[in-house]
Amino acid sequence: MSTTKWALDATHSELGFKIKHLMISNVSGRFNIFDVKAESGNDEFGDANITATIDVASIFTNNEQRDGHLRTGDFFEIEKYPNIVFKSTSVKKEGDHLEVSGDLTMKDITKPITLKVEFAGITKDLYGNTKAGFSFAGKLNRKDWGINFNAALETGGVMLGEEVKYEGEIQLAKQA
Secondary structure, eight states: OOOEEEEEOGGGOEEEEEEEETTTEEEEEEESOEEEEEEESSTTOTTOEEEEEEEGGGEEOSOHHHHHHHTSTTTTOTTTOOEEEEEEEEEEEETTEEEEEEEEEETTEEEEEEEEEEEEEEEEOTTSOEEEEEEEEEEEEGGGGTOOOOOBOTTSSBSEEEEEEEEEEEEEEEOO
């Protein structure tokens, strides 16, 4: 069976996250540089092999000081662990979405996760390029990947929540 290769259309894709701050509100951020590659034997992606790589240094929270702190050993330790990598292990069509299971590696710790992915379909752009669109959202516990930094608050509680909500809008371009 032949497979089709797909590559990220970075100008039409985004990858973001939110974390509870001071136990009262969420702080949002995103990664500005990431790559996604997929291979599939059909246009429904039910058998896809997917790899995503995130350049952690590209983290952006609209606060330069915070971004710098996130790059240190308190959080991502980018000199030692410059990338976050996701590699799919299975893709299953479940009703109107895909269940994409795989291994997520951060800070040299690999854990399985499953993404519930909305597949919006395939179309051609104005230049005749074939594109596929996907949306996903979920949550993970940052401590599972060794991201443990926190501080106690005078009023009780902690500065940062353990749960990180993530979301992505991914557009892939079919490769010739």
